Amino acid sequence: MTKEDIRKPENLVYKKTELLTDKPLSYCPGCGHGTAHRIVMEVLEEMDIQDKTIGIAPVGCSVLAYEFMNIDMQQAAHGRAPALATAVKRLNPDKFVFTYQGDGDLAAIGTAETIHACNRGENIVIIFINNGIYGMTGGQMAPTTLPGMKSSTSPYGRDVHMMGNPLKMTELVAQLPGTIYVTRQAVHTPANVRKTKKAIRKAFENQKLNKGLSFVEIVSNCNSGWKMNPVQANEWMVENMFPFYPLGDIKVND
Amino acid sequence: MKELRLMKGNEAFAEAAIRAGADGYFGYPITPQSEVMEYLMAEKPHERTGMVVLQAESEVAAINMVYGGAACGKRVLTSSSSPGISLKQEGISYIAGAELPCVILNVVRGGPGLGTIQPSQSDYFQSTKGGGHGDYRMIVLAPSSVQEMADFARLGFDLAFKYRNPVLVLSDGAIGQMMEKVELDEQRPRFTEEEIIKNTPWATTGKTKDRERNIITSLDLDSAKQELHNHALQAKYKLMQEQETRYEMISCEDADYLIVAYGTSARISQKAVDVLRADGIKVGLLRPITLFPFPTEIISKLADQVKGILTVEMSAGQMIEDVKLAVGCRVKVEHFGRMGGIIPSPTEVVEAMQTKIIGG
Numbered sequence: 100m101t102k103e104d105i106r107k108p109e110n111l112v113y114k115k116t117e118l119l120t121d122k123p124l125s126y127c128p129g130c131g132h133g134t135a136h137r138i139v140m141e142v143l144e145e146m147d148i149q150d151k152t153i154g155i156a157p158v159g160c161s162v163l164a165y166e167f168m169n170i171d172m173q174q175a176a177h178g179r180a181p182a183l184a185t186a187v188k189r190l191n192p193d194k195f196v197f198t199y200q201g202d203g204d205l206a207a208i209g210t211a212e213t214i215h216a217c218n219r220g221e222n223i224v225i226i227f228i229n230n231g232i233y234g235m236t237g238g239q240m241a242p243t244t245l246p247g248m249k250s251s252t253s254p255y256g257r258d259v260h261m262m263g264n265p266l267k268m269t270e271l272v273a274q275l276p277g278t279i280y281v282t283r284q285a286v287h288t289p290a291n292v293r294k295t296k297k298a299i300r301k302a303f304e305n306q307k308l309n310k311g312l313s314f315v316e317i318v319s320n321c322n323s324g325w326k327m328n329p330v331q332a333n334e335w336m337v338e339n340m341f342p343f344y345p346l347g348d349i350k351v352n353d
Numbered sequence: 354m355k356e357l358r359l360m361k362g363n364e365a366f367a368e369a370a371i372r373a374g375a376d377g378y379f380g381y382p383i384t385p386q387s388e389v390m391e392y393l394m395a396e397k398p399h400e401r402t403g404m405v406v407l408q409a410e411s412e413v414a415a416i417n418m419v420y421g422g423a424a425c426g427k428r429v430l431t432s433s434s435s436p437g438i439s440l441k442q443e444g445i446s447y448i449a450g451a452e453l454p455c456v457i458l459n460v461v462r463g464g465p466g467l468g469t470i471q472p473s474q475s476d477y478f479q480s481t482k483g484g485g486h487g488d489y490r491m492i493v494l495a496p497s498s499v500q501e502m503a504d505f506a507r508l509g510f511d512l513a514f515k516y517r518n519p520v521l522v523l524s525d526g527a528i529g530q531m532m533e534k535v536e537l538d539e540q541r542p543r544f545t546e547e548e549i550i551k552n553t554p555w556a557t558t559g560k561t562k563d564r565e566r567n568i569i570t571s572l573d574l575d576s577a578k579q580e581l582h583n584h585a586l587q588a589k590y591k592l593m594q595e596q597e598t599r600y601e602m603i604s605c606e607d608a609d610y611l612i613v614a615y616g617t618s619a620r621i622s623q624k625a626v627d628v629l630r631a632d633g634i635k636v637g638l639l640r641p642i643t644l645f646p647f648p649t650e651i652i653s654k655l656a657d658q659v660k661g662i663l664t665v666e667m668s669a670g671q672m673i674e675d676v677k678l679a680v681g682c683r684v685k686v687e688h689f690g691r692m693g694g695i696i697p698s699p700t701e702v703v704e705a706m707q708t709k710i711i712g713g
Contacts (some may be wrong), residue, residue, distance in 0.1 A: 113613050117614035147560075149560065150560055151426070151559045152560075155421070165566075165568045165570065169560070170559075170560050171557035171558065171566055172452075172557065172566070172569070173420075173557055174451075174568070174569060174571070174572055176444065176447050179414070179444070182385065182414040182415075182417035182420075182421065183420055185407070185418055186377060186405075186407075187424070189407060189422075190405055190422050190429075191425055191558075192425050209416065211411060212414050215410035215414065221368045225438055243416045
């Protein structure tokens with residue numbers, strides 16, 4: 100089969116969802132954001148709810164998510180996405196609403212908004228990309244930075260006595276009665292991508308059924324922030340991040 | 354049909370907001386404005402009109418809920434008092450940057466810091482000169498009665514949507530807490546989904562196949578584009594100055610002396626004008642209703658007529674800077690005010706006029 104044959108529509112087994120624009124992604128090569136964007140958009144397309152969905156973009160590397168996601172979107176101030184989403188959903192109960200946030204956004208400056216939106220049980224989806232570092236501003240320590248992990252503001256490694264312990268937001272929000280589905284996933288292998296997509300689908304299905312808040316953490320890499328190449332970063336993530344942030348469902352209230 | 358009631362300023366604002374067709378209120382309690390949310394919660398507007406009322410976890414969350422709601426083309430509002438408004442400044446800057454319509458009520462109390470819960474006008478700079486970061490302005494309406502608390506809720510929404518800009522109602526603890534007769538407008542319907550799509554085509558209502566996606570953002574990393582955006586904002590603020598300047602003139606026709614005062618200070622000053630006129634001193638009162646846009650032109654005109662101007666403000670003197678800009682050095686401009694939550698008495702204003710302007 101030639102390249103031309105493969106490109107024939109009848110031979111294509113996979114194509115890019117129309118809910119991703121053609122704009123080149125601004126993420127570093129090997130970063131998980133691109134895959135995470137793709138599967139969120141695929142889920143919206145498969146559920147055929149793109150015309151009823153309003154997304155909330157964060158501050159951080161994914162600040163320009165609205166440039167890549169071909170749906171109506173709002174850009175929130177740092178950490179405030181769950182507050183925007185709360186109002187959007189309350190005022191438009193028939194719409195689907197999700198936030199897409201990094202760890203600095205969701206677990207540091209936006210801790211209050213995150214916890215209270217979860218505790219109120221807003222009928223929204225929160226997608227939380229955790230790479231344990233502040234990517235956009237140049238690799239500073241995040242609330243999720245591991246003990247001993249080096250960053251530009253913890254150059255000798257995170258000293259928990261001096262800098263505090265990493266915050267497990269997902270375990271924390273799982274304790275709140277307002278959350279209906281809390282899960283931690285990853286997108287570093289095809290199998291994990293499939294699992295994560297299934298989790299995101301479940302989260303949006305929950306919203307469709309007015310069940311409450313679904314929280315999907317995606318543990319991801321930050322090659323540039325971690326000062327590694329993509330392969331090393333994924334290996335380091337498996338060895339170091341996953342033991343501290345174990346993958347799997349934490350709370351499933353069906 | 355209009356309805357006459359005896360109400361607190363805060364309650365009148367809340368009731369008027371429901372009747373103005375508000376879709377949502379998001380707030381956080383702080384004295385002396387908590388009656389706004391208390392009234393709304395007790396009134397159950399979700400049963401009357403479908404309006405959503407939510408107590409947020411903080412002022413920061415509340416103003417960002419306003420951002421989210423406004424971005425959907427809804428009529429949304431919040432209220433707070435000075436320290437709470439300081440917390441909302443981040444959100445207000447984003448709302449101004451993203452050009453979203455909303456109404457914000459500030460029932461001012463004495464500051465700085467935690468200050469006092471008594472009335473003050475010391476948030477003038479914050480309200481009219483920015484408050485949050487970046488070059489932006491809000492239309493600032495300054496009520497001096499419970500009636501205007503009600504009227505400005507509706508006017509606020511109309512102006513906010515006309516200009517796609519936040520509108521601030523700058524009240525104070527005295528007007529928020531006092532009870533007066535108020536004539537309430539009849540109920541206006543909330544926007545329908547069709548109206549929102551037609552009148553606010555920029556709103557995030559869900560991207561249909563027949564249009565491009567709508568994005569609400571205040572971000573543009575391209576400096577050249579960001580400057581263009583700022584130019585467009587400034588052009589809008591200039592248009593507001595040309596079209597929305599509002600003020601009231603009391604006994605100014607033959608005035609030899611002028612008092613400039615807004616809100617509670619204007620009510621006190623009106624009494625002082627009566628006392629001075631009874632003594633044969635011709636004093637007029639210019640009451641700015643919009644603090645931005647400021648009634649610069651009329652004050653400049655009056656400066657050619659009068660021998661001196663006194664600004665009366667419950668602050669160390671903030672609006673006086675705008676009056677001086679309008680007047681230049683043509684006539685003497687002095688300030689009288691009390692701070693820390695104290696309302697000046699008409700007698701004090703009369704004395705200040707006599708010592709600082711007439712005899713000064």
